[in-house]
Amino acid sequence: MNLTLDGVHTHIGRYHILQGVDFQAPAGLTTMLLGRNGAGKTTTLRTIMGLWRASRGAIRLGERRLDGARASDVARAGVAYVPETMAIFSDLSVRENLLLAARAGAMDEARLDWIFGFFPALKTFWASRAGSLSGGQKQMLSIARALIEPRPLLLIDEPTKGLAPAIIDGLIACLKDVKERGATILLVEQNFRVAREVGDRVAVMDNGRIVHAGEMAALAEDAELQGRLLGLSLDSHQ
């Protein structure tokens, strides 16, 4: 399903963070949301998720309006969220974390095996407290939680932050496979290599607005545009 944002404004306290965000994440594709720190990427994801309330504008998933809905209703409309903080429940075991994310009540064994294929550590530490996992394992769990049941739209906030390169490769494979299975992905990413590899479309934010939208491949080719939009050559901080 297409995700469409139309003139979305968000206020947090007395700060006006999103100042009219317009873009579309087309169905079945991976859209990268790029931009400097503080551009409003995380706020955009949180606003779509219903964790901040849009003060103006419309958010649509397919035909359905998401703006104004509670986060739980957005989730039930088929949106899964992987926050920047991962937000795993550290007092619960790996199994319990995934069990909660499976709203149907039981987990689909085949799907679980598919997830274990990308993130074998989750199988190893199946019964362990999530709080005792390493940072990378926590990130895997957070993503696995979003995948445990099929959802039409995935919102993922900086999944590669602080991860070892080997784990990043697994993650890239996973994201590609999720897309193959038909999900729409909106991905905030600082790592340009990852963005180039998994992104189909791209939207670049600055100061609470979308300043560029187009094909990811085109942006990846155009070093001048990258420098102008993103302020620095992202390849350099790998």
Added chain:
Amino acid sequence: MTPGARRPDLLPALTPLIVAAIAAPFIGSLPTFVTLTVASLAMGAMLFVMASGLTLAFGLMDVLNFGHGAFIAVGAFAATVVYQFAPHGSLATDLASFVAALAAAAVVCGFVGYVYERLLIAPVYGRHLEQILITIGGSIVIEQLLLALFGTEPLDLSPPAAFRGALVFGQIAVEKYRLVALGLGVLLYVLLLLVLSRTRIGLLIRAGVENREMVEALGYRIDRLFTAVFMAASALAGVGGVLWGLYQSQARAGMGADLLVLVFIVIIIGGLGSVTGCFLGATLVALIANYAGFLAPKLALVCNILLMVAVLLWRPRGLYPLGAK
């Protein structure tokens, strides 16, 4: 260290034994010591039931209900109504009326808790100062309504015949009712732990304690969970009120306000939000109350304040603080 291996923190669990070991030589006589200790365990079980709901609701909702004591009193009065109509005489009827009294207290308090949460607490989530003020107001109103409905004199709430009297082992006499209270308290403790570890609602509560927002983002209505947990907390207070009322053989509108002080000490010692900490804290407070009550009656409450100070100096967040939020 391999992930998942968490060294169980057993030291706090030993504190009641330490307290008992220190008190024993001062008390001297063994039968007295045993009687006091059994009395403490029973009182601790009752305190646990009264305090568990408060600590549970605080852990999940970050709400401290200063009107929690009023629910204790409501539970005790609900029991007096049941006992007015209940037949008595045989063991079976006594047990049935006891269960009915507990059930009535739980239902009435759960219902009052629902109204209280929607009307008073829901509008002030996340604002501690307003919460304290409004729940103090709520406790005044409930207490005064009890006075208006049931009069100013305490009502009789004697335990049924089946629970009266004592079992005698040599020189040691153990009141039957204390064993009933102890059994019920332990049962509720185990049930609470099972609910928290084995059921989906328990998982949701534990997850919500850590991150309410993420629970909502997984598709669950956190506000309904709050209401449900608050109702359960109120019902537990009511059940505790029945147990305590029968122990004291009376129901008094002000009983909750008096108990609230001990309940607060219990949950501070245990670690706000922790069920196991609450059980330990209740046992400790009861041990101190009984030992000090025997050795220096006037200083019983002061000793418990000192216990709280000592525990907090040792562990500033209580014996079993909840995991990092």
Added chain:
Amino acid sequence: MRLLSGDPPRGWPARALVVLVALALAATPLLFHGAKPLEVAEKICVMAALAASYDVLLGYTGIVSFAHVMFFGVGAYGVGLASYALGPGWGAMALGLAGGLALSAALALAIGLFSLRVQAIFFAMVTLAVAYAFNVLASQLPDLTGGEDGRSFRVPELLRPGHHFGHWLGTAVTGRTLTYYLVLAGAAALFLVLLRIVNSPFGRVLQAIRENPLRAEALGYRIVFHRTLAVIVTALVAAFVGGLDAMWLRYVGPDTALSFSIQIDVLVIVVIGGRGTLYGAVVGAAVFVIAENYLRALIGAAATATADLPLLPNLLHPDRWLLWLGVLFILAVRFAPRGIVGELQRRHDEGRRS
């Protein structure tokens, strides 16, 4: 204006209300005869000063203490027990007051340092427990405190009802009149001191911490230090007020000096009068004490009028006056959190802006 630290009530309605209360308190011995009006006026003075000191905690610092009346009681017991033990005299009263102040400061320091480190909500719970234990202790040490019965004591000759100074405007001026004016002057002076404190740099730091603790900490203010200092300063004021009240009552006991219901009264007065305004304590105390003394009769009359209806007479019984106070309190917290004075000032401010 300097006396008010440059912080008078804003707008004429609030100003008029405060001036009215102040004038009425000053003129009560001349306007009314008999003991009751003077008792009521004295109670207003005491509650106003006590509530104002509580407001510095609740309204300006944003912390809830349930031990404030304990400090009030410590001051009262100080004056009472010293006068009882040493015999009537100004020296005994001064010594007792000094002792009460010292004990209050020490207790406040201990409680503050101990329980303000963790969460603010700890402080509310710990103060509740400590105040309760203190109350129980005072009732259980009859040799020292007189126990439940408390202690009656005599005051210096000059302050006794039997001491006549003569007549003025047709009213007999006695030792009681002098005592009343001493209480009034003491309460007024303490109020002005509190006003000075909240308008000092220290007061502004307290408000900054209340508004945003994290930001205040980032600016380098030590939160625990400032909050503890606020608890100590207000405890000292409360103890002083307690000493004044004991001098007036010529009696100390748990019911008049330590009871939890006084703590609730103070809380209600500050919220209904308007927290964070100080003047709200004066207006709130006047409204509360007058209502307590005269409105109860009104509720009682309503109970008689509805005697035939079920339950209603029970709810309207004069002794159930707290029920209606509780309802009013909840409504005030929910719908009028600024209280009387705060609301009047807000209307004035908005009127000026438009």
